[in-house]
Amino acid sequence: MPSPPKQVKVGRPRSSDKDKSERGERILNAAEELFALHGYDGVTLRTLANAAGVDVALINYYFGPKQQLFDTVFKRRAKILNEQRLTALQSAQQAAAPEVVSVEKIIEAFLRPLEVAQESDDEGWKNYCALLAYVNNSAVWGPVLMSKHYNDLVDIFVDALRAALPGSDDADLYWCYHYMSGAMSLTFANTGRIDKMSRGLCRSDDFRAAYDRMIPFIAAGFREVCEG
Structure with a gap:
């Protein structure tokens, strides 16, 4: 009997470590510029996501809440x-x-x-x-x-x-x-x-x-x- 066809998984491809690193740097750079211009309270995560070209959820996934992101930007x-x-x-x-x-x-x-x-x-x-x-x-x-x-x-x-x-x-x-x-x-x-x-x-x-x-x-x- 012929072998059954292999099942192909369909979905989003996994991001490489390089892709993650580049997105993370893009988020940090955009956050650094916006925080410098507008201060902590003048920046929303949605504004930051638009500037970095990423989903809002991705910012939280990489860096946690806004206060933690601010700390990461500052200490870098x-x-x-x-x-x-x-x-x-x-x-x-x-x-x-x-x-x-x-x-x-x-x-x-x-x-x-x-x-x-x-x-x-x-x-x-x-x-x-x-x-x-x-x-x-x-x-x-x-x-x-x-x-x-x-x-x-x-x-x-x-x-x-x-x-x-x-x-x-x-x-x-x-x-x-x-x-x-x-x-x-x-x-x-x-x-x-x-x-x-x-x-x-x-x-x-x-x-x-x-x-x-x-x-x-x-x-x-x-x-x-x-x-x-």
């Missing part, structure tokens, strides 16, 4: 920035050994990777810097996301500053970091206000000029407050 580049800053600090410490690394070099290690991010041709980094400004100035998200993804690195830098400024009071160190964080946020935001105030003499998108001045300005502030 935070991890990269933290690694770059730590590498820069370790390089400065090795170059200064056996002496203690200077305040200026510590501040430069902390800030210069942010300049590189803002100068990047990758629109994702520009969106992330705007998102970082939004989160850092939010009474809702700042204490949650900044603390969760950046506090461990801040502790490492404060330890380095404590060694560079012997006898400094911890309260002074943290206040000075607070002021530096404010200057960073305004630079991330790239609002263009300084362009108008200076009548074109300064440009908020001239990141090299901004960081070249911010680094010695912040370092001098730490010295004045912590050593004064």
